[in-house]
Amino acid sequence: MKQAARVGIGGPVGSGKTALLECLVPRLMARGIEVAVVTNDLLTKEDAERIKRKGFLPTERIIGVETGSCPHTAIREDPTMNLLAVQDLEQQFPGLDIVFIESGGDNLASTFSYDLVDSYLFVIDVGAGDDIPRKNGPGFMQADLAVINKIDIAPYVGANLDVIRQDAAERRGQKAIAYTNCKTGTGLDEVVNFIEETVLFQTTSPNHAVLSEV
Numbered sequence: 001m002k003q004a005a006r007v008g009i010g011g012p013v014g015s016g017k018t019a020l021l022e023c024l025v026p027r028l029m030a031r032g033i034e035v036a037v038v039t040n041d042l043l044t045k046e047d048a049e050r051i052k053r054k055g056f057l058p059t060e061r062i063i064g065v066e067t068g069s070c071p072h073t074a075i076r077e078d079p080t081m082n083l084l085a086v087q088d089l090e091q092q093f094p095g096l097d098i099v100f101i102e103s104g105g106d107n108l109a110s111t112f113s114y115d116l117v118d119s120y121l122f123v124i125d126v127g128a129g130d131d132i133p134r135k136n137g138p139g140f141m142q143a144d145l146a147v148i149n150k151i152d153i154a155p156y157v158g159a160n161l162d163v164i165r166q167d168a169a170e171r172r173g174q175k176a177i178a179y180t181n182c183k184t185g186t187g188l189d190e191v192v193n194f195i196e197e198t199v200l201f202q203t204t205s206p207n208h209a210v211l212s213e214v
């Protein structure tokens, strides 16, 4: 059976992970890419229900996982619940190209296991402060793509985007960074291009483990 590429979306509470998915999925679908989504929430299926209500993806392609524990446990230490959800989607939809896994909102240390995903994005919010990129958070530093979201609110929260750009580039070196506004779509094409170029065009042999190996 074909295995879909798996892309994690992590980051602090409210940084815009679901908003990013709501922008990314329709854009990928418009490029003919077959998509499904797994969302994680601590004690609800809130984000899955929200994406279902939006109506851009058939509801059967969206699974909400209630992690019931620290969000990073379900994406790193023991990703079994997420692996089962991905496997379920792959069995139902054998033509899937990509499955997104949105982590529950967490802290700057939150990273994904590469047993679960082939690649992951880490979303931070300009409103959390322009010092976030220089705090050496492992999630932000190590993610395959760092997404600095809500650039539109910088003037209202006193965040200096030049400082953010400089610190982010310094901390991430050659690793990719995108600057986005999910309300207008600014920066979204860069994220879609990153996914196409670094994830989808390289999926002849995915990096992630299959369930029986974990």
Ligand SMILES: Nc1nc2c(ncn2[C@@H]2O[C@H](COP(=O)(O)OP(=O)(O)OP(=O)(O)O)[C@@H](O)[C@H]2O)c(=O)[nH]1
Binding pocket: 011, 012, 013, 014, 015, 016, 017, 018, 019, 020, 047, 103, 104, 105, 106, 149, 150, 151, 152, 153, 180, 181, 182, 183
């Ligand atoms: N102004 C502005 N607001 C945004 C942007 N992206 C997201 N938001 C808003 O930020 C709030 C949180 O967005 P979500 O997408 O729910 O964030 P999340 O990271 O999925 O949140 P959790 O899953 O609860 O951790 C919502 O009110 C969004 O409408 C953006 O680029 N600009």
Ligand SMILES: [Mg+2]
Binding pocket: 017, 018, 019, 047, 102
């Ligand atoms: Mg969310």
